[in-house]
Amino acid sequence: MNGWGPLLLSFQLAAVTTIILMFIATPLAWWLSATASRSKPLVQTLVALPIVLPPTVIGFYLLVLLGPYGAIGRWWVELTGDTLTFSFTGLVIASCIYSLPFAVQPLQAAFEATGRKNVEVAWTLGASRIDAFFSVVMPQAAYGFVNAIVLSFAHTLGEFGVVLMVGGNIPEETRVISIAIYDQVESLNYSEAHAMSALLLIFAFVVLLGMFLVNRRLSRR
Amino acid sequence: MSGSVDIRFVVRHSGFDLDVDLEVPAKGMTGIFGRSGAGKTTLLRCLAGLEAPLAGRLVVNGDTWQDSSSNTSLPVHDRHVAYVFQEPRLFDHLDVRGNLDYGRKRSGSRAERVDQDEIIDMFELHGLLDRQTEKLSGGEAQRVAIARALCSAPELLLMDEPLASLDDERRREILPLLERLHRSLDVPVLYVSHNIDETSGLCDQLVVMDGGRVVANGELQSVLTGMDVPVLAGREAGSIIDAVVTDIDAGFELTTLGFSGGEMVVPGVIGEPGAEVRIRIRANDVSLCRQRPIETTILNVLPARVDDIGADTGPTVLIRLRLGEEFLLARITRRSLRGLELKEGDELLAQIKSATVRS
Numbered sequence: 001m002n003g004w005g006p007l008l009l010s011f012q013l014a015a016v017t018t019i020i021l022m023f024i025a026t027p028l029a030w031w032l033s034a035t036a037s038r039s040k041p042l043v044q045t046l047v048a049l050p051i052v053l054p055p056t057v058i059g060f061y062l063l064v065l066l067g068p069y070g071a072i073g074r075w076w077v078e079l080t081g082d083t084l085t086f087s088f089t090g091l092v093i094a095s096c097i098y099s100l101p102f103a104v105q106p107l108q109a110a111f112e113a114t115g116r117k118n119v120e121v122a123w124t125l126g127a128s129r130i131d132a133f134f135s136v137v138m139p140q141a142a143y144g145f146v147n148a149i150v151l152s153f154a155h156t157l158g159e160f161g162v163v164l165m166v167g168g169n170i171p172e173e174t175r176v177i178s179i180a181i182y183d184q185v186e187s188l189n190y191s192e193a194h195a196m197s198a199l200l201l202i203f204a205f206v207v208l209l210g211m212f213l214v215n216r217r218l219s220r221r
Numbered sequence: 222m223s224g225s226v227d228i229r230f231v232v233r234h235s236g237f238d239l240d241v242d243l244e245v246p247a248k249g250m251t252g253i254f255g256r257s258g259a260g261k262t263t264l265l266r267c268l269a270g271l272e273a274p275l276a277g278r279l280v281v282n283g284d285t286w287q288d289s290s291s292n293t294s295l296p297v298h299d300r301h302v303a304y305v306f307q308e309p310r311l312f313d314h315l316d317v318r319g320n321l322d323y324g325r326k327r328s329g330s331r332a333e334r335v336d337q338d339e340i341i342d343m344f345e346l347h348g349l350l351d352r353q354t355e356k357l358s359g360g361e362a363q364r365v366a367i368a369r370a371l372c373s374a375p376e377l378l379l380m381d382e383p384l385a386s387l388d389d390e391r392r393r394e395i396l397p398l399l400e401r402l403h404r405s406l407d408v409p410v411l412y413v414s415h416n417i418d419e420t421s422g423l424c425d426q427l428v429v430m431d432g433g434r435v436v437a438n439g440e441l442q443s444v445l446t447g448m449d450v451p452v453l454a455g456r457e458a459g460s461i462i463d464a465v466v467t468d469i470d471a472g473f474e475l476t477t478l479g480f481s482g483g484e485m486v487v488p489g490v491i492g493e494p495g496a497e498v499r500i501r502i503r504a505n506d507v508s509l510c511r512q513r514p515i516e517t518t519i520l521n522v523l524p525a526r527v528d529d530i531g532a533d534t535g536p537t538v539l540i541r542l543r544l545g546e547e548f549l550l551a552r553i554t555r556r557s558l559r560g561l562e563l564k565e566g567d568e569l570l571a572q573i574k575s576a577t578v579r580s
Contacts, residue, residue, distance in 0.1 A: 117310050120271055123297035124304040125373045126327030130297075135323075139314040 005172060006180035007199065012146040013088070014156040018096040021103040021152050022145075024054070024096070029107035034116065048105075050098050059165025062094045066166060079213045086168045091176075095156045111137065111202020143218040150211040154173060154204055224248065226377065226409070229423060230267045230277040232260075232281060232433075239263050239433040245426060247282050247377070249293075250403050250410045251283055252424035255452060260433040261413040269304050269410070272296040281377060301331065303370035306382040309362035312355040317365050318350040321326045324373025331374035335396035343405070344368040344398060362396065373404065378410045384419065399423055400579065406546040417457045421501055422579040446548040448531045448539050458539060461483060462547045473521075474520075478578070482544025485573065492580045499579045504539055506574040507551035509559065513570055521561045522574040525549060527565050531551070533558060566578045 028047070032040060048059055066073040066084040076084045084090035114137055122132035138145070160178040167174030170181065177196060184193040227245050239260040245251045253261050268279065269288070273294065279287040285295045296535035303324065311320050321341070325332050334510065339439040340471040341347060344364045349357065363383060370378060383399075384392045385565035396419070403423060404408065412419045421428060429437040429452055437450045445453060446460045462485075469490055476491040477484055478498060491498060513522060523544055531539035538558050542549045547569060553563075563569075 034322070083380075109238060112316030116307075119305075121304070121306070121310045121321070123267055124300075124302055124379075125369070126298050126301070127323075127327075128296070128298050131327070136314075141310070142314075156227060199335070 006175050006177045007196070009088075009172070010157050010177040011174065013091055014153045016092050016155045017099060018103075018152045019150055020092065020096055021099060022149065024150060025100065025103035025107055025152075029104045030111055030137070032104070032108045033111035048101050051101050055098065055159065056165060058098060059094070059151075059162040062090075062097070062162065062166050066090050066093065075134025085166055086170060086174060089175055091163060091167045094162050095159060096161055098162045099152045099155045100104040102155045103148045106140070106147035106151060107144045110141035110147070113144075120215055141194070143215050144206060146211060146214050146218070150207055154207055158204070224282065226268075226282075226411075227278070227280040227282075228264075228268065229279070230264065230274040232263055232272070232274045233341035234263075235298060237263075237433060239267075241430075241433075241435055243428060243435050243438060245411070245438070247408075247409045249425040250412055250423050250427060251421035251426040252561075253413045253428045253430060254409060254420045255355060255415065255430035257415055259430040259452075261415075261430055264383055264430070265304070265381050265411065266411055267380055268377070269302050270300050271304075285398065296369045298327070301328075301376040302373075303375035303378050305367050305370050305378070305383045307382045307385045309359075309366040310363055311357075311365060311369075313354045315354070316350070317352050317354060317357070318345065318371050320354065320365055321348060321350075321372050322344075324369055327501075328372075328374040331376075333375040335372060337372050340368050340371050343401060353406075357561060358391075360394050361388055363387060367398070367402075368396075371402070371408070375408060378408050380410060380412045382414055384414075384416075387431050396422070417453070418460070418501065418577065421459075421461050422499060422577075442548060444574070445457065446550055448529060448541055448550070454531065456505070457503070458550055458552065459501055460504075460548050460550045462500045462502065462544075462549070464498055464500055466492050466494050468494065480544075481546040482525070482549075483523045485523070485576065487578050489574055489578075491578055496580055501577045501579070502549060502573055502575075504550035506576070507542075507549060508572045508574070509540065509542075509551055509553060509561070509563070510570050510572060511559075514572070517572070519572045520574075522570050523573070525569060525571040527563055527567040527569070529554060530558070530563065530565065544571070 003076050020033050032044065063085060066085045067073060068077050072109060073084045084093065116138060118136050119132050122136045127135060158178060159173050163174065163176055169179050177200060181196045223304045224247050228241060228243040230239060230241045244365050253264065256263050263272065267274045267277065277287055285293060286300055287433060312323065321337065325337060337388060344367065346365060346368060349361060354362065357425055369384060372440060384395060400423060412420065412424060421441060424441055428435055428443045429444060429450050431452050436452065437444045442461060448454060462480050463477040464480040465481040466476055467484065475486050475488060475491055477486050485500065525544050526541035527540060528543040528548065529541040533555050536555055537552050538555055540551045540553060542551060
C-alpha cells in the first residue's frame with residue numbers, strides 16, 4: 001500500500017494542529033466560560049462558523065488570504081520567501097481555523113461545569129489566578145482536555161475540502177490521507193482506496209471509543 | 222489603626238444597594254446578622270476581594286487592602302483571608318488531606334503559626350484524611366471545609382452561613398466545634414448568619430444589617446437589648462447572659478447557673494461546676510409580676526428593675542430589665558403595661574419560662 005506517506009503526513013498535520021490549538025483554545029475557552037462581555041456572542045459565532053460553513057467556503061477564503069497576493073500570504077512571502085498556500089505550514093494554519101470549535105467547545109463546557117465556585121475557593125486559599133487555573137481548573141476539567149484533544153486530532157485527520165483548496169495535492173507536502181483516498185478512487189483504484197479508508201475508519205472508531213471510555217471513568221470519579 | 226477592621230464599601234447592583242461604614246475589632250467572633258437580602262454576603266465578598274465595590278476602603282490591622290481613592294486593591298490571594306462558603310466547595314480532584322494542604326502550601330511564612338495536627342484533632346478528621354471528598358457526608362464535608370480554611374493561616378476568617386446547608390443534626394455536630402474554635406484559636410472571624418440563636422451563641426460582637434445598611438454595631442449584649450433595631454425586635458427578640466455553672470442536682474437533673482443578677486435553674490446536666498456557659502432568653506419567655514407568685518411551676522423568678530420601655534405602638538411592648546450587671550428583654554402586652562402601670566426604675570420580678578444554654 002502506498003498510503004503510508006499520506007497517512008504519516010495526516011498524523012503530523014493533526015498532531016501539530018492539536019498542539020497549537022491547545023494553546024489557543026484553552027485561554028479562549030476560559031475567557032468564554034467566565035466573561036459577561038457583550039462581545040461574547042460575536043466571538044462564539046466566529047469560533048463556531050467552521051462547523052456550519054462548507055469546507056470549500058473556508059478553503060476558498062483561506063486560499064485568497066494566504067495566497068501570495070493575499071493579506072497574510074504576502075506578508076509571509078516577504079518574511080520567509082515561501083508561499084503559504086500549497087505548503088505544510090499553510091495547511092497547519094487552515095487546520096487550526098477549521099478545527100478550532102472542536103477544541104474550544106469541549107473545553108468551554110468543562111470550564112463552565114467546573115464553575116467559578118472552586119476557583120474562588122482557590123483564590124481565598126492564596127492561589128494566584130494562574131496557580132488556581134493549573135492546580136484546580138485544569139485537573140477538574142481533565143475530561144474536557146481529553147475531549148478537545150481527541151476531537152481536534154480526529155477532525156483534522158479527516159479534513160478534505162479545506163486541504164484540497166489550500167494545499168492542493170503535493171506528495172510529501174500536502175497530500176494527506178483523505179486526498180490520497182480521493183486520488184485512488186478517481187483513478188478507479190478501489191482496492192487501495194479500501195485499504196486506506198478502512199485504516200481511517202478503524203482509527204476513528206478506536207480513538208472515539210477510547211475517549212468515551214476515559215470520559216466514563218473520569219465522570220465516575 | 223491597629224487591632225481593627227475598618228470597612229467602607231459602596232456597591233450598586235440593579236435593585237440592590239450596599240452602603241456600609243463599619244469598624245469591627247480584629248479579634249474574636251463578630252456576627253453579621255440580617256434577613257436574607259440584607260447585603261451580608263455581598264459585604265463578605267467585598268472583604269475577600271471576590272467582588273469589587275463601586276467605591277470603598279478596607280484597612281485590616283493597619284494594612285490598607287483596598288482604597289478606591291488611590292486605586293489600590295489587593296488581589297484575593299494577597300489578602301490572607303479564608304472564606305467558608307455555605308456549601309463546602311471541596312476540591313474533588315484531591316482527597317481530604319490534599320484539600321487541607323492546598324491553602325497551607327500557599328500560606329508562606331504564616332504556615333508556622335498554624336498547627337495542622339491540632340486542627341485535624343479539633344475537627345475530628347483523622348479517619349477521613351485519605352478519603353475522596355465525594356464520599357463524605359454533608360457534615361463531614363463542611364468540617365473539612367472549615368479546617369481547610371484554618372490551615373491556610375488566615376489573618377481574617379470569613380464564614381458565610383456555614384451551617385445553612387446542613388440539617389439540624391449536622392448543625393448540632395458542628396456548632397460545638399465552632400464554639401471551641403472561637404475559644405482556642407487566635408483568628409478574627411466574621412460570621413454571617415440569619416439565625417440569631419446561632420450568632421448570639423457564638424459571637425462577642427454583633428453587626429446588624431438591613432437593606433444594605435448597618436443598623437447596629439457593637440458588643441453583642443448591648444446590641445441585642447438595644448430595642449431600637451426593628452430586625453431584632455421581632456419574634457426572635459431576646460438577650461444573652463454569660464453565667465457559670467454553680468451546682469448540679471443529679472437527682473432532678475437540673476443545673477444551677479450563677480451570674481451577677483442571681484441564680485437560674487435550667488433542666489439538664491450541663492458541664493461541670495465552674496464551667497462558663499451562655500444563656501439565651503427570648504423576650505417571649507419572660508413575664509413580669511409585682512409580687513412573688515406562690516405555688517408556681519416556674520423555677521426562675523428573679524428580682525429586676527425596669528431599665529427602658531420600648532415603643533408601645535403595637536399590641537405588645539418590649540421591656541428592658543436590669544438584673545445585676547446584665548440585661549433581660551421581656552415582651553408583654555400593651556394592656557399589661559397599662560394595667561401594672563409600669564415605668565422606668567420600677568422594681569419587680571421577672572419570671573423566666575425557658576432558656577437555651579450553650580456550653
